Amino acid sequence: MSKAFTPSAAKPGVITANDLREGHNVWMCEGGWTPDPGRATLFEDEAIADLALLKAIGQSNIVVGPYLVEARRGPNGPEPVHFREAFRQTGPSNYFHGIQTQKSEATHV
């Protein structure tokens, strides 16, 4: 697990957690939390990321278990590095459930 991950310019990261009420995965973004990982804020500075993580921990009435994890800059926003995070950003591979359905809806808009 990557809870002790420290971001840098070479290895940026995002802050992710679960929504307290619903349970689904969310990412910290400008102005709050989003279920769209592509909108996540990419942290490249350790101090700024640590401060943001402290803020996230303080929002325990909104999210559960926030942590920093490595991500890379992609054409449509941050992308996962580890396959675990890739599954969290997509959903299970045995059914078309989870975040992948939101992505599908978004592309159909």
Next chain:
Amino acid sequence: MFDVRPVDTDYVRHRAAQFRAQVARRLDGSLTEDEFRPLRLMNGVYLQLHAYMLRVAIPYGTISPDQMRMLAHLAQHYDKGYGHWTTRQNIQFNWPRLVDIPDMLDLLASVGMHAIQTSGNTIRNVTTDAFAGAAADEFADPRPYAELLRSWSTDHAEFQFLPRKFKIAITGAARDRALVAAHDIGLRLIRHEGRTGFEVWVGGGLGRTPMLGQVIRDFLPEEDLLPYIEAIIETYNLSGRRDNKYKARIKITVSERGLDAFRADTEEEFLRRRGHFHGADRDALAQFRDRFAAPEFRKAPVAGYEAERQANPAFRSWTDTNLHPHRVDGYASVIVTFKAPGATPGDASADQMRLLADLAEKYGHSDLRIIHDQNVALPHVHKSDLPALYLALRGAGLATANAGLTSDIIACPGMDYCTLATARSIPIAQEIAEHFRAQGLEEEIGKLNIRISGCINACGHHHLGHIGILGLDRAGVENYQITLGGDGYDIPAIGQRAGAGFPAEDVVPAIDRLLRAYLDLREDASERFIDAYRRLGPAPFKAALYPEVVNA
């Protein structure tokens, strides 16, 4: 008549109301997550990879049609239309919202069900033979004892904060289908000098340190069951390690202290405890025996069943694989596998659950069992009803003739759902099942237990698979270790690692090489994979898995 009586309804409703208030306090900020987590875990609520997960207890896998319909209702209205049978004979819902779980628990309470002690360091669901009360090789029905253990252990104040979780299994048959040797406590019903009692096993378990249990008591008279079990757990509660989560299970306690020292403490404590039991447990057991009285079996000709077997090869194939011998002439136990090609092992849709409830009422004396291998049994079906039952199951995709075969794979949810997982299990199971179906080899290979776990916690019982597959994270890539020679049933054994792991795309070709080698090596079709492995040892099978090493 079989009677699944709603259990302790007032208590279950009380606990559901308590949890509703706890959720409310969590949502309004009165409870932190650190304070709330143990409370939700005591009610079977986990936070998984994509969502919350609710694990509902199905005591010793026994469930009534009405209870099954309630599970279907929850699957349809609070989940995504399905539930997942677990290897502790329970069910898990993968997508509930926290805000809905209090309503789900209320609905469960209305049919005497709950999620209490499906998590946490307590005594978990007591498991047993899914064919209890039905099997031809059964010596004594284990369910009354399982119910005694369930009612005794539920909310047992002394055992709510054990060093680690605690699992008990009980069997009353010649063949151990309850995996007694792989449990913290395993109980085998036996007779000794005219008396009924138990051979008591202790210290078995899988996980990161797999061990088979040892016999701590050759014969325990049945009336001493609860005081002796209390003595074992009390000894563990006091001497089990709390300094290291990975060394906290009783198997480590017994292993580190030695069986003799552990037994001495247990026996001493047993003498002390036995005096506190004044017969209420034996009275309860007598009541439970009445509740598990056999249904009124009927006598009817089975000529129609035999004729259908001759006329319909698909039906014959299904009856060859998916029936278990019943103790009453004219009856069979039916195994409904949830392992159709391409299906997720153990997933049941709401419609399938409702159908099973209807079929159990129509053909199965209203009795349903969840099997630890993630299938469902109708334990009592008259053979004359099998053609109609088969047709009904086939219409719902539930008549796959594969019980005990290659595609009847146990697989944990793996990294598709589980936050502890290090790799996926489900796609590997699906690929293996589809491959051997497509190759037409499944029938030729015959009986084979493949077990897949997505991490070393071993929820998929990979150590007990004739072929075990363990998914790991190797430098950020899914990688699968193969173990050989495990067995949970006939000659309990922990599978041994065959060698280096395989990338995901190489697992099916490796298993293909392994099983084709087995087909070449076996003496005849009656020699199962595990028998050939025991006869020949691992070398020829390793050679098939790693041909490049041999050819190098």
